[in-house]
Amino acid sequence: MTAERPLKGKVAFVAGASSGIGASIARTLASAGASVALVARRKEHLASVERDVAAYEVPVLALPADLAAKDAPQDAVNAAEQALGPVDILVNNAALARTGPIHDTHPRHWRQAFHLNLDVPFLLIRAVLPGMRERGHGWIVNISSEGSLLQADWSAPYSITKRALNALTAQVDIENRHVGVRAVAVLPGWVRTDLAQDPETLGVGVEDLLDPSDIADVVLWAVTRPAAVGIGPLIPVRPVSRNAQTLANWEHYLRTLRHYDTVGGHMTDVPGLPE
Numbered sequence: 001m002t003a004e005r006p007l008k009g010k011v012a013f014v015a016g017a018s019s020g021i022g023a024s025i026a027r028t029l030a031s032a033g034a035s036v037a038l039v040a041r042r043k044e045h046l047a048s049v050e051r052d053v054a055a056y057e058v059p060v061l062a063l064p065a066d067l068a069a070k071d072a073p074q075d076a077v078n079a080a081e082q083a084l085g086p087v088d089i090l091v092n093n094a095a096l097a098r099t100g101p102i103h104d105t106h107p108r109h110w111r112q113a114f115h116l117n118l119d120v121p122f123l124l125i126r127a128v129l130p131g132m133r134e135r136g137h138g139w140i141v142n143i144s145s146e147g148s149l150l151q152a153d154w155s156a157p158y159s160i161t162k163r164a165l166n167a168l169t170a171q172v173d174i175e176n177r178h179v180g181v182r183a184v185a186v187l188p189g190w191v192r193t194d195l196a197q198d199p200e201t202l203g204v205g206v207e208d209l210l211d212p213s214d215i216a217d218v219v220l221w222a223v224t225r226p227a228a229v230g231i232g233p234l235i236p237v238r239p240v241s242r243n244a245q246t247l248a249n250w251e252h253y254l255r256t257l258r259h260y261d262t263v264g265g266h267m268t269d270v271p272g273l274p275e
Protein backbone atom coordinates (compact mmCIF):
# COMPACT_ATOMS: atom_id res chain seq x y z
CA MET A 1 0.00 0.00 0.00
CA THR A 2 1.30 3.47 -0.91
CA ALA A 3 -0.05 6.86 0.14
CA GLU A 4 -0.97 7.66 -3.49
CA ARG A 5 -2.54 4.29 -4.26
CA PRO A 6 -3.81 3.00 -0.91
CA LEU A 7 -5.98 0.31 -2.57
CA LYS A 8 -3.24 -1.17 -4.77
CA GLY A 9 -3.74 -4.96 -4.93
CA LYS A 10 -7.33 -4.79 -3.66
CA VAL A 11 -10.34 -5.94 -5.70
CA ALA A 12 -13.60 -3.95 -5.67
CA PHE A 13 -16.95 -5.19 -6.95
CA VAL A 14 -19.39 -2.38 -7.74
CA ALA A 15 -23.04 -3.39 -8.23
CA GLY A 16 -24.78 -0.68 -10.27
CA ALA A 17 -21.63 0.78 -11.83
CA SER A 18 -22.97 2.09 -15.15
CA SER A 19 -23.96 5.63 -14.09
CA GLY A 20 -24.29 8.17 -11.29
CA ILE A 21 -22.91 7.33 -7.85
CA GLY A 22 -21.81 3.77 -8.70
CA ALA A 23 -19.79 4.89 -11.76
CA SER A 24 -18.13 7.57 -9.66
CA ILE A 25 -17.28 5.08 -6.89
CA ALA A 26 -15.76 2.73 -9.48
CA ARG A 27 -13.56 5.53 -10.91
CA THR A 28 -12.51 6.73 -7.45
CA LEU A 29 -11.57 3.25 -6.17
CA ALA A 30 -9.60 2.68 -9.39
CA SER A 31 -7.81 6.02 -8.94
CA ALA A 32 -6.70 4.68 -5.53
CA GLY A 33 -5.27 1.57 -7.20
CA ALA A 34 -8.06 -1.03 -6.84
CA SER A 35 -8.97 -3.50 -9.57
CA VAL A 36 -12.67 -3.09 -10.28
CA ALA A 37 -15.51 -5.36 -11.43
CA LEU A 38 -18.35 -3.27 -12.87
CA VAL A 39 -21.86 -4.73 -12.87
CA ALA A 40 -25.05 -3.26 -14.38
CA ARG A 41 -27.47 -3.89 -17.24
CA ARG A 42 -26.67 -1.10 -19.77
CA LYS A 43 -23.70 -2.34 -21.85
CA GLU A 44 -22.68 0.96 -23.49
CA HIS A 45 -22.75 2.87 -20.21
CA LEU A 46 -20.71 0.10 -18.62
CA ALA A 47 -18.19 0.19 -21.48
CA SER A 48 -17.70 3.92 -20.99
CA VAL A 49 -17.03 3.49 -17.24
CA GLU A 50 -14.72 0.58 -18.10
CA ARG A 51 -12.62 2.93 -20.28
CA ASP A 52 -12.43 5.51 -17.47
CA VAL A 53 -11.34 2.86 -14.96
CA ALA A 54 -8.76 1.35 -17.35
CA ALA A 55 -7.20 4.82 -17.71
CA TYR A 56 -5.98 4.41 -14.10
CA GLU A 57 -3.97 1.39 -15.30
CA VAL A 58 -5.72 -1.11 -13.04
CA PRO A 59 -7.35 -4.41 -14.07
CA VAL A 60 -11.04 -3.92 -14.85
CA LEU A 61 -13.90 -6.26 -15.76
CA ALA A 62 -17.26 -5.12 -17.12
CA LEU A 63 -20.00 -7.63 -16.36
CA PRO A 64 -23.30 -6.77 -18.03
CA ALA A 65 -25.97 -8.42 -15.86
CA ASP A 66 -29.41 -7.91 -14.42
CA LEU A 67 -28.70 -8.53 -10.74
CA ALA A 68 -32.41 -9.14 -10.11
CA ALA A 69 -32.28 -12.28 -12.24
CA LYS A 70 -32.08 -15.69 -10.58
CA ASP A 71 -28.50 -16.69 -9.63
CA ALA A 72 -27.10 -13.43 -11.10
CA PRO A 73 -25.48 -12.17 -7.84
CA GLN A 74 -23.50 -15.40 -7.22
CA ASP A 75 -22.64 -15.74 -10.95
CA ALA A 76 -21.34 -12.16 -11.06
CA VAL A 77 -19.16 -12.65 -7.96
CA ASN A 78 -17.80 -15.93 -9.41
CA ALA A 79 -16.92 -14.20 -12.71
CA ALA A 80 -15.29 -11.25 -10.91
CA GLU A 81 -13.22 -13.46 -8.62
CA GLN A 82 -12.09 -15.66 -11.51
CA ALA A 83 -10.90 -12.65 -13.50
CA LEU A 84 -9.57 -10.33 -10.76
CA GLY A 85 -9.14 -12.41 -7.59
CA PRO A 86 -11.03 -12.45 -4.28
CA VAL A 87 -13.29 -9.46 -3.64
CA ASP A 88 -11.97 -7.13 -0.88
CA ILE A 89 -14.57 -4.37 -1.26
CA LEU A 90 -18.21 -5.01 -2.17
CA VAL A 91 -20.25 -1.92 -3.06
CA ASN A 92 -24.01 -2.49 -3.11
CA ASN A 93 -25.21 0.51 -5.11
CA ALA A 94 -27.82 -0.90 -7.57
CA ALA A 95 -31.33 0.06 -6.52
CA LEU A 96 -34.83 0.74 -7.68
CA ALA A 97 -36.24 4.07 -6.47
CA ARG A 98 -39.93 3.31 -6.83
CA THR A 99 -42.26 5.22 -4.51
CA GLY A 100 -45.93 6.00 -3.99
CA PRO A 101 -48.66 5.79 -1.39
CA ILE A 102 -48.99 2.40 0.31
CA HIS A 103 -52.65 2.06 -0.70
CA ASP A 104 -51.66 2.24 -4.40
CA THR A 105 -48.57 0.05 -4.12
CA HIS A 106 -49.04 -3.19 -6.03
CA PRO A 107 -47.56 -6.24 -4.27
CA ARG A 108 -45.50 -6.87 -7.42
CA HIS A 109 -43.84 -3.44 -7.15
CA TRP A 110 -43.27 -3.98 -3.43
CA ARG A 111 -41.55 -7.32 -4.14
CA GLN A 112 -39.41 -5.91 -6.98
CA ALA A 113 -38.14 -3.08 -4.77
CA PHE A 114 -37.35 -5.41 -1.88
CA HIS A 115 -35.71 -7.88 -4.23
CA LEU A 116 -33.27 -5.44 -5.87
CA ASN A 117 -32.69 -3.17 -2.86
CA LEU A 118 -32.43 -5.78 -0.10
CA ASP A 119 -32.32 -9.40 -1.38
CA VAL A 120 -29.63 -8.67 -3.97
CA PRO A 121 -27.31 -6.92 -1.44
CA PHE A 122 -27.88 -9.87 0.93
CA LEU A 123 -27.06 -12.39 -1.83
CA LEU A 124 -23.91 -10.49 -2.86
CA ILE A 125 -22.80 -10.16 0.77
CA ARG A 126 -23.42 -13.87 1.29
CA ALA A 127 -21.31 -14.65 -1.78
CA VAL A 128 -18.23 -12.67 -0.60
CA LEU A 129 -18.42 -12.86 3.20
CA PRO A 130 -17.03 -16.39 3.82
CA GLY A 131 -13.87 -15.58 1.80
CA MET A 132 -13.45 -12.19 3.50
CA ARG A 133 -13.81 -13.81 6.95
CA GLU A 134 -11.25 -16.45 6.04
CA ARG A 135 -8.76 -13.83 4.80
CA GLY A 136 -9.47 -11.57 7.80
CA HIS A 137 -10.10 -8.51 5.68
CA GLY A 138 -12.97 -6.93 3.76
CA TRP A 139 -15.40 -4.08 3.38
CA ILE A 140 -19.11 -4.20 2.66
CA VAL A 141 -20.31 -0.77 1.52
CA ASN A 142 -24.06 -0.40 1.10
CA ILE A 143 -25.40 2.72 -0.58
CA SER A 144 -28.55 3.54 1.35
CA SER A 145 -30.34 6.92 1.41
CA GLU A 146 -30.89 9.80 3.77
CA GLY A 147 -34.54 9.12 2.97
CA SER A 148 -34.25 6.02 5.15
CA LEU A 149 -34.01 8.30 8.18
CA LEU A 150 -37.05 10.43 7.31
CA GLN A 151 -40.70 9.57 7.71
CA ALA A 152 -41.93 11.08 4.43
CA ASP A 153 -45.27 10.71 2.70
CA TRP A 154 -45.21 8.52 -0.43
CA SER A 155 -41.62 7.36 0.18
CA ALA A 156 -42.28 3.61 0.29
CA PRO A 157 -41.39 0.97 -0.70
CA TYR A 158 -38.01 2.66 -1.42
CA SER A 159 -37.51 4.22 2.03
CA ILE A 160 -38.48 0.98 3.79
CA THR A 161 -36.05 -1.09 1.70
CA LYS A 162 -33.27 1.37 2.60
CA ARG A 163 -34.15 1.24 6.31
CA ALA A 164 -33.87 -2.53 6.10
CA LEU A 165 -30.55 -2.15 4.26
CA ASN A 166 -29.29 0.01 7.17
CA ALA A 167 -30.25 -2.80 9.56
CA LEU A 168 -28.55 -5.42 7.36
CA THR A 169 -25.39 -3.27 7.34
CA ALA A 170 -25.32 -2.98 11.13
CA GLN A 171 -25.86 -6.73 11.46
CA VAL A 172 -23.02 -7.60 9.09
CA ASP A 173 -20.73 -5.10 10.83
CA ILE A 174 -21.35 -6.36 14.35
CA GLU A 175 -21.00 -10.00 13.32
CA ASN A 176 -17.76 -9.54 11.40
CA ARG A 177 -15.71 -6.52 12.43
CA HIS A 178 -13.80 -8.49 15.09
CA VAL A 179 -12.56 -10.78 12.30
CA GLY A 180 -11.49 -7.84 10.12
CA VAL A 181 -14.57 -7.45 7.93
CA ARG A 182 -16.33 -4.12 8.37
CA ALA A 183 -19.61 -2.83 6.94
CA VAL A 184 -20.87 0.70 6.39
CA ALA A 185 -23.97 2.18 4.85
CA VAL A 186 -23.47 5.54 3.16
CA LEU A 187 -26.73 7.53 3.18
CA PRO A 188 -26.70 10.15 0.41
CA GLY A 189 -28.99 13.13 0.52
CA TRP A 190 -29.91 14.58 -2.86
CA VAL A 191 -27.23 13.87 -5.52
CA ARG A 192 -27.12 15.03 -9.18
CA THR A 193 -27.86 11.78 -11.08
CA ASP A 194 -30.56 10.41 -13.42
CA LEU A 195 -32.38 9.24 -10.32
CA ALA A 196 -32.69 12.84 -9.01
CA GLN A 197 -35.02 13.76 -11.94
CA ASP A 198 -35.20 17.51 -12.72
CA PRO A 199 -35.01 19.01 -9.22
CA GLU A 200 -35.14 22.54 -10.76
CA THR A 201 -38.84 22.03 -11.46
CA LEU A 202 -39.28 21.97 -7.67
CA GLY A 203 -37.22 25.08 -7.03
CA VAL A 204 -34.19 23.05 -5.97
CA GLY A 205 -31.28 24.22 -8.13
CA VAL A 206 -28.75 21.66 -9.35
CA GLU A 207 -26.18 23.74 -7.45
CA ASP A 208 -28.07 22.73 -4.28
CA LEU A 209 -27.26 19.07 -4.87
CA LEU A 210 -24.21 16.96 -4.17
CA ASP A 211 -22.08 15.55 -6.96
CA PRO A 212 -21.67 11.72 -7.23
CA SER A 213 -17.95 12.23 -6.52
CA ASP A 214 -18.85 13.60 -3.05
CA ILE A 215 -20.29 10.18 -2.20
CA ALA A 216 -17.39 8.35 -3.86
CA ASP A 217 -14.89 10.36 -1.78
CA VAL A 218 -16.62 9.26 1.43
CA VAL A 219 -16.58 5.62 0.29
CA LEU A 220 -12.83 5.87 -0.42
CA TRP A 221 -12.26 7.49 3.00
CA ALA A 222 -14.24 4.70 4.67
CA VAL A 223 -12.43 1.77 3.04
CA THR A 224 -9.00 3.26 3.76
CA ARG A 225 -9.48 3.44 7.56
CA PRO A 226 -6.80 1.59 9.53
CA ALA A 227 -7.56 -2.06 10.36
CA ALA A 228 -8.26 -1.36 14.05
CA VAL A 229 -10.81 1.40 13.37
CA GLY A 230 -14.56 0.77 13.19
CA ILE A 231 -16.79 3.48 11.71
CA GLY A 232 -20.48 4.09 11.13
CA PRO A 233 -22.13 1.82 10.38
CA LEU A 234 -24.47 4.59 9.11
CA ILE A 235 -22.81 7.59 7.41
CA PRO A 236 -25.21 10.29 6.12
CA VAL A 237 -23.72 12.58 3.43
CA ARG A 238 -26.01 15.48 2.59
CA PRO A 239 -26.02 18.85 0.83
CA VAL A 240 -25.81 21.77 3.24
CA SER A 241 -28.33 23.69 1.12
CA ARG A 242 -31.60 24.33 2.94
CA ASN A 243 -33.55 23.96 -0.35
CA ALA A 244 -32.30 20.44 -0.84
CA GLN A 245 -32.88 19.50 2.76
CA THR A 246 -36.46 20.28 3.62
CA LEU A 247 -38.80 17.38 4.11
CA ALA A 248 -41.50 19.39 2.29
CA ASN A 249 -39.36 19.60 -0.85
CA TRP A 250 -38.58 15.93 -0.71
CA GLU A 251 -42.26 15.02 -0.29
CA HIS A 252 -43.09 17.32 -3.22
CA TYR A 253 -40.37 15.59 -5.27
CA LEU A 254 -41.74 12.15 -4.41
CA ARG A 255 -45.12 13.22 -5.80
CA THR A 256 -43.64 14.14 -9.21
CA LEU A 257 -41.65 10.99 -9.90
CA ARG A 258 -42.11 9.65 -13.41
CA HIS A 259 -42.74 6.09 -12.25
CA TYR A 260 -45.91 7.05 -10.38
CA ASP A 261 -48.99 7.52 -12.52
CA THR A 262 -50.93 10.07 -10.46
CA VAL A 263 -53.96 9.87 -12.76
CA GLY A 264 -54.21 6.08 -12.71
CA GLY A 265 -53.17 5.91 -9.05
CA HIS A 266 -50.50 3.25 -9.38
CA MET A 267 -46.77 2.75 -9.88
CA THR A 268 -45.73 2.12 -13.46
CA ASP A 269 -43.77 -0.96 -14.47
CA VAL A 270 -40.03 -0.81 -15.03
CA PRO A 271 -39.26 -2.61 -18.31
CA GLY A 272 -37.29 -5.83 -17.95
CA LEU A 273 -37.96 -6.49 -14.28
CA PRO A 274 -39.32 -9.92 -13.42
CA GLU A 275 -42.98 -10.15 -12.34
Ligand SMILES: NC(=O)c1ccc[n+]([C@@H]2O[C@H](COP(=O)([O-])OP(=O)(O)OC[C@H]3O[C@@H](n4cnc5c(N)ncnc54)[C@H](OP(=O)(O)O)[C@@H]3O)[C@@H](O)[C@H]2O)c1
Pocket residue numbers: 015016017018019020021022023039040041042043045065066067068092093094095096097116143144145146147187188189190191192193194195196
Ligand atom coordinates in the same frame (compact mmCIF):
# COMPACT_ATOMS: atom_id res chain seq x y z
N1 LIG B 1 -29.32 10.39 -6.56
C1 LIG B 1 -29.74 10.58 -5.34
O1 LIG B 1 -30.19 11.68 -4.98
C2 LIG B 1 -29.67 9.47 -4.31
C3 LIG B 1 -30.00 9.77 -2.99
C4 LIG B 1 -29.96 8.77 -2.03
C5 LIG B 1 -29.56 7.49 -2.38
N2 LIG B 1 -29.24 7.21 -3.66
C6 LIG B 1 -28.83 5.82 -3.95
O2 LIG B 1 -27.66 5.83 -4.75
C7 LIG B 1 -27.60 4.62 -5.52
C8 LIG B 1 -27.25 4.96 -6.96
O3 LIG B 1 -28.25 5.78 -7.52
P1 LIG B 1 -27.93 6.95 -8.57
O4 LIG B 1 -28.57 8.17 -8.05
O5 LIG B 1 -26.50 6.95 -8.91
O6 LIG B 1 -28.84 6.49 -9.81
P2 LIG B 1 -28.50 5.78 -11.18
O7 LIG B 1 -27.53 6.59 -11.97
O8 LIG B 1 -29.81 5.45 -11.79
O9 LIG B 1 -27.75 4.43 -10.74
C9 LIG B 1 -28.40 3.23 -10.46
C10 LIG B 1 -27.44 2.10 -10.84
O10 LIG B 1 -28.04 0.85 -10.51
C11 LIG B 1 -27.97 0.00 -11.65
N3 LIG B 1 -29.06 -0.96 -11.64
C12 LIG B 1 -30.40 -0.70 -11.53
N4 LIG B 1 -31.09 -1.85 -11.63
C13 LIG B 1 -30.18 -2.85 -11.81
C14 LIG B 1 -30.29 -4.26 -12.00
N5 LIG B 1 -31.48 -4.88 -12.02
N6 LIG B 1 -29.15 -4.98 -12.17
C15 LIG B 1 -27.94 -4.37 -12.16
N7 LIG B 1 -27.78 -3.04 -11.99
C16 LIG B 1 -28.89 -2.30 -11.82
C17 LIG B 1 -28.07 0.96 -12.82
O11 LIG B 1 -27.52 0.40 -14.00
P3 LIG B 1 -28.37 -0.19 -15.22
O12 LIG B 1 -29.61 0.63 -15.39
O13 LIG B 1 -27.40 -0.08 -16.36
O14 LIG B 1 -28.65 -1.61 -14.86
C18 LIG B 1 -27.16 2.09 -12.33
O15 LIG B 1 -25.81 1.76 -12.57
C19 LIG B 1 -28.94 3.92 -5.32
O16 LIG B 1 -28.79 2.90 -4.36
C20 LIG B 1 -29.84 5.03 -4.78
O17 LIG B 1 -30.88 4.50 -3.99
C21 LIG B 1 -29.28 8.17 -4.64
